[in-house]
Amino acid sequence: MFKENRIPVLVQITGMFGLIIVLFVLAVGFSVYNFTIISREVKNVSSQTVPRLIVTKDAHRLFTNALLNMRGFILYGGESAYEASYRDDIVKATSEVQSYRDASTEKDTQEQSGKLLQELKDYQVIGEKIIAAKKINASNLSELTTQGRILVDKINEDFSKLATVQEAYFNTRTEKMINDIDGTNIKTTIISLLTSILSVIIAFLYANRLLKRIAILNDVIARIGLLDLTPSCYKVSTNDEFGDMLIQLEETKTHVCETVTNVQESASVLAASCEELTATTDEFSRSAEFVSGNIIDIAASTSESATNIANVSTTIGEVSASAGKLSAGNIQIDESTQDAVAESQKGMELLEAVVTQNQTISISMGKIGNTANALNKSSEQIKMIVDVISSIASQTNLLALNAAIEAARAGEAGKGFAVVAEEVRKLAEQSENSTREISAIIQNISNEISNMMAISGTAVTETEKGKEFAVTTKQGFEKIIDQLGKVSNSIKEMAQASEGIALGTQAAAVNIQAVSENVSSNSGKIQTVAAATEEQTASMTEAARNIAELANLAVKMNEDVSKFKV
Numbered sequence: 001m002f003k004e005n006r007i008p009v010l011v012q013i014t015g016m017f018g019l020i021i022v023l024f025v026l027a028v029g030f031s032v033y034n035f036t037i038i039s040r041e042v043k044n045v046s047s048q049t050v051p052r053l054i055v056t057k058d059a060h061r062l063f064t065n066a067l068l069n070m071r072g073f074i075l076y077g078g079e080s081a082y083e084a085s086y087r088d089d090i091v092k093a094t095s096e097v098q099s100y101r102d103a104s105t106e107k108d109t110q111e112q113s114g115k116l117l118q119e120l121k122d123y124q125v126i127g128e129k130i131i132a133a134k135k136i137n138a139s140n141l142s143e144l145t146t147q148g149r150i151l152v153d154k155i156n157e158d159f160s161k162l163a164t165v166q167e168a169y170f171n172t173r174t175e176k177m178i179n180d181i182d183g184t185n186i187k188t189t190i191i192s193l194l195t196s197i198l199s200v201i202i203a204f205l206y207a208n209r210l211l212k213r214i215a216i217l218n219d220v221i222a223r224i225g226l227l228d229l230t231p232s233c234y235k236v237s238t239n240d241e242f243g244d245m246l247i248q249l250e251e252t253k254t255h256v257c258e259t260v261t262n263v264q265e266s267a268s269v270l271a272a273s274c275e276e277l278t279a280t281t282d283e284f285s286r287s288a289e290f291v292s293g294n295i296i297d298i299a300a301s302t303s304e305s306a307t308n309i310a311n312v313s314t315t316i317g318e319v320s321a322s323a324g325k326l327s328a329g330n331i332q333i334d335e336s337t338q339d340a341v342a343e344s345q346k347g348m349e350l351l352e353a354v355v356t357q358n359q360t361i362s363i364s365m366g367k368i369g370n371t372a373n374a375l376n377k378s379s380e381q382i383k384m385i386v387d388v389i390s391s392i393a394s395q396t397n398l399l400a401l402n403a404a405i406e407a408a409r410a411g412e413a414g415k416g417f418a419v420v421a422e423e424v425r426k427l428a429e430q431s432e433n434s435t436r437e438i439s440a441i442i443q444n445i446s447n448e449i450s451n452m453m454a455i456s457g458t459a460v461t462e463t464e465k466g467k468e469f470a471v472t473t474k475q476g477f478e479k480i481i482d483q484l485g486k487v488s489n490s491i492k493e494m495a496q497a498s499e500g501i502a503l504g505t506q507a508a509a510v511n512i513q514a515v516s517e518n519v520s521s522n523s524g525k526i527q528t529v530a531a532a533t534e535e536q537t538a539s540m541t542e543a544a545r546n547i548a549e550l551a552n553l554a555v556k557m558n559e560d561v562s563k564f565k566v
Contacts, residue, residue, distance in 0.1 A: 006239045010360060016206045020199040021371060024448065027188075027195040028378065031441060034184040041177045042392070042431050049170050050396075050424050052100060052109075054403060056166055059096035060159045061410050063120070066090040067152060070127060074134055074145065083131060090127060094120045108165055116158040123151050163416055167423075174427055181434045188441050196448045211462065213242045220249050221472060225479065228565040229257040248346075255343040260564045263557070266332055271554045278551070373453075376446055383442055390435040397425055397432075486560055493553050500546040 066089035073082035097120060101113040126148050133141040216234050223232070232250065236243040404425075407418035 009241050012206070012240065016202060017371075020202060023195045023198055027191050028442075030191055031184075031188045034188065038177065038181055038184060038434070041173070041180065049166075049173055050399070052103065053163075053166055053170060053424075055096050055100045056159070056163050057407070057410075057416070059093045059100070060156075060163070062089045062093035062096065063155065063159070064410075066093060066127075070130070070148075073131065086127065086131075090120070090124055094124065106169060109162065109169070112158065112162045112165055116155065116162060119151060119155045119158060123148065123155060126151060160416075167416075167419075170423065174423065177427075178430060181430070185434070185437050185441070192441060192444055192448070196451075199448065200451070207458065207462070213238075214462065214465070217242065217245055217249070218472075220246065224249065224253065225472065225475065226565075227479070227483075227563050229253045229260065230565055252343055252346065255339070257564075259339055259343070262332070267554055267558045271551065271558070275551075278548075376450070380446075383439055387435075387439075390432050392431075394432065396427070397429065399424065401425065483560060483563065493549075500542075 066086050069082045069086035069089060073086060076082065094117065097113055097117045101110060101117055104110045104113055126144060130141065130144045130148060132138075133144055220232050220234065223230075231253070234246060236246050404418055404422070407415070
């Protein structure tokens, strides 16, 4: 029937929704991928760049404290507390710069931090010399302090340069991250819109095509319900269950149409036989009346009466033969009617299969709805990840606040650090805003999944309509079976009438045979002949009545069959 491969309706629907789910999964995957990249950038900035800024400021603060302790030692002299504090602060500052240099990955920051580290070590050497000179009031103390001030100016300048380089690197990374976030938001929005539009278009096109095919089946079924058996103009376009239904309906219409045509032809033959039989019966009645009215002539002319009786016997034989033809025609009509009933039963079985298929489609729709629910749960998990990133941004903001407090404590030396803390706070706010936008995008995706579930519900509703159409078709077939039952009953009544005619003609033949024998043996038995003639007349009257009933049944059968449009 079809050269193309068969694609069941269940496979078509599953493929459509599978394609939609794949589109949404790709959109979600793209969003998660970009979100992961941005998260890594934020983590890198918050875990490396910002701590390095803090380390730089802490090292500078410790060095400043060491200078203050050195000045206190020089001014007040001999105070072990200043000396110990100096040594502790200068060692910590050197250690901070050393750790910064070891963790740095940029060439310029490595060079600057290495230079600064060497200067701090040089200052440690000079500081030890100053402490030793101060303790013994050496003459070169002034020279050593002058060298120390020169080295301090270089160290402060290098600290400023390192902070400037680090801030520039931080600003570059921050600007790149903001641009990446904006680009990701735009890409995610565009992909989400395209995915939603494609999903709606795919679902609309398939649903529209499915509704058109259901409308075609509904039209064919409605015509069958109205007993219209003419061939439809619809063509089977797809090798699936709907195509099978249309083919089976057309084949059923063809079989029923052939059966109705056979019944019409048989009814026409029956009507013609009834007319012929009626004419024969009338002729026989006239012959019987003629014999009864001229009984004296029969007695006078036995040979002529015998001839007339032979003619009557021949006529009765013709009547019997006509009754036999009528009985054979009834048998053929009854067989055609039974074939029509069998084809209608096949149509009923096909409709039951359609109902079963609709139930299978409904179950598949339920499974697709479960898949959409699972996808919706995945969106909720993505929202949880966004909340975690938002929490990280809040913690970064708190870290910036703590850094600002530390900068305020440091006084003039912490102003640059306060600027960095403010930039970190702004970055945390931007990250938090970005997570809100991503959360809104995920919410849009969840809404689209809900729309997909609504489309699935619409498909289930249309399947239920298909069930209703199948019930309507079943009622149409029940009407056909009922009409064929009436035709079968009419045929049975005609068969009974034919049997009555056959019995009447056989009785008439026996009586005529008896009359013929009596006329041949004894022409004087006129009364016996008259009685036999009256009996023959009564038999023919009964036969005429049966023929009239048979004619009425033929007319009724024609009326029933004429309800079918072929």
